[in-house]
Amino acid sequence: MAKCSEDKKEEAEVHKLKANEFFQKQNYDKAIEFYSKAIECNSEEPIYYGNRSFAYLRMECFGYALEDATKAIEMDKSYVKGYYRRASAYMSLGKYKMALKDYETVVKVRPSDKDAKLKFTECQKIVQQMLFQKAIAVDDDKKSVADSINLDAMTIEDNYDGPALEDGKVTEKFMLDLMEYYKAQKKLHKKYAYKILLDIKAYFTKQPTLVDVHIPDDSKFTVCGDIHGQFYDLMNIFKLNGLPSPSNPYLFNGDFVDRGSFSIECIFTLFGYKLLYPNHFWMSRGNHESVTMNQMYGFEGEVKSKYSSQMGDLFTEVYNWLPLCHCLNKRVLVMHGGLFSSDTVTLDDIRKTERNRQPPEEGIMCELLWSDPMPGPGRAPSKRGVGTQFGPDVTKRFLDNNNLDYIIRSHEVKDDGYEVSHGGLCITVFSAPNYCDTMGNKGAFINLQGDTMEPKYVTYSAVEHPPVKPMAYANSLLRLFS
Structure with a gap:
């Protein structure tokens, strides 16, 4: 892959700043458009993918958000926000175990990050609750809730x-x-x-x-x-x-x-x-x-x-x-x-x-x-x-x-x-x-x-x-x- 020129990197930053402005105004469609332009100019910067992932999350495009967050992580394994974004996408899709893995990664990298610890703990509770419900469920003869109402x-x-x-x-x-x-x-x-x-x-x-x-x-x-x-x-x-x-x-x-x-x-x-x-x-x-x-x-x-x-x-x-x-x-x-x-x-x-x-x-x-x-x-x-x-x-x-x-x-x-x-x-x-x-x-x-x-x-x-x-x-x- 050819190296991105300095001019293209500067142009990408201009697009990113414009995208950030649209994001702040909650115009997520436009934000995605300009993050995409930044990526076209410089596809080697994980932050652009991470930011676009966040905009996709706001637009409820969880599949695209997951894809971008994963791309950002592949480019920079230490890019913590990438794990946050991907965890968010996994949560939104109901894939709690996958989300928990990403939160665990963040907590390991930032053990003193209270926000990360809180998210990890909350996600862990959901996974444990799911496992408990699965353990007590009786599939063959599960009584209807409606039948138990008096x-x-x-x-x-x-x-x-x-x-x-x-x-x-x-x-x-x-x-x-x-x-x-x-x-x-x-x-x-x-x-x-x-x-x-x-x-x-x-x-x-x-x-x-x-x-x-x-x-x-x-x-x-x-x-x-x-x-x-x-x-x-x-x-x-x-x-x-x-x-x-x-x-x-x-x-x-x-x-x-x-x-x-x-x-x-x-x-x-x-x-x-x-x-x-x-x-x-x-x-x-x-x-x-x-x-x-x-x-x-x-x-x-x-x-x-x-x-x-x-x-x-x-x-x-x-x-x-x-x-x-x-x-x-x-x-x-x-x-x-x-x-x-x-x-x-x-x-x-x-x-x-x-x-x-x-x-x-x-x-x-x-x-x-x-x-x-x-x-x-x-x-x-x-x-x-x-x-x-x-x-x-x-x-x-x-x-x-x-x-x-x-x-x-x-x-x-x-x-x-x-x-x-x-x-x-x-x-x-x-x-x-x-x-x-x-x-x-x-x-x-x-x-x-x-x-x-x-x-x-x-x-x-x-x-x-x-x-x-x-x-x-x-x-x-x-x-x-x-």
Whole structure:
């Protein structure tokens, strides 16, 4: 390899400084662009890879972050930040044992580094907890958490002034009362919360993996993307587009929880409407409706804080039964992530997919939850480290093979709340504006008319919420990265 000239090294430093400025402004796309330019000028400097890895982490491109951090370490075994970055990527992917190895390396190099020691200890706790849970698990005859819930033993205290189920059922009045109660930052009684979870689990267990939805010709239908625990923005969607009802149906396309710190409020509102209008309200599973994501990004911590770990386990059982995608009028397929690493996948293959489990690391279920579109043709390894990236030719072949018009997916922050790609054949919708209170993006939802199925986009800005920061309940490790 030819040595980098001094001029090129100087140019690379200019690009790095520019990238740092964009990073400080939380414009991570631009930061990545300029770190990449620095690497083009001088590919021998591990710091550029380490910095770009950090920007990729902020963009949730964990696969790319892992690749860059590994490259930086290969170039300089003593580059400590490289190990930090790689550990962060491993943690985000749920690969805790790999993360622990990197933290161990940092601690050995910097035995007096309190921050490194703290991260190592926290990661070690997670690994030990996983090993303990594995040791006590009985796979053959594991009792359902739902079966162990005794609602009759739960007493409604006299001082409880919140919404109440009527004869154990969700009603329109209950939903209106619930949303107002949540806006006032109050908590639904645990007896009603458990009843909703038990009822919704019973409902979802009877649903197919791929749900066919019929939209009458003259009817409006709304598709929403990620909500991510942003309850007050969810309320704004209902304000702008109307409350769910038989004449105003909705599909929420996964990632209802995590990141935002009002996930409990979001999920019970959505589950409540699903029970109230089962034939006019739909929910798809996202990659964040899983144990690994919930452990890291806040939902598990929030459930434990507001209710109990037992309820967290019940949520896991419910999430395992969420449908993986919906087919609208036999023309539009809606899934959280995207398409597949094989051209042979059909709608029948999706229907036959076993979903009552945690998402696997490959295959149809994994890719429905994790994949992303890319501008160029063909396929590429996922920028997230899970799923695949698929090009416009892949999308067209899938649609042609399955007699569909286009796909709608979510899963990615977009500046305008939505993005039309692959020549109009792939639409991304993301409904959490100013994601994590930092991204500055708009939120969006899609209105469809049954006869034309032509998408109309409504965008909106974030609204104010109470002073509880996103990730308030997240695993402490995620807040420690520097």
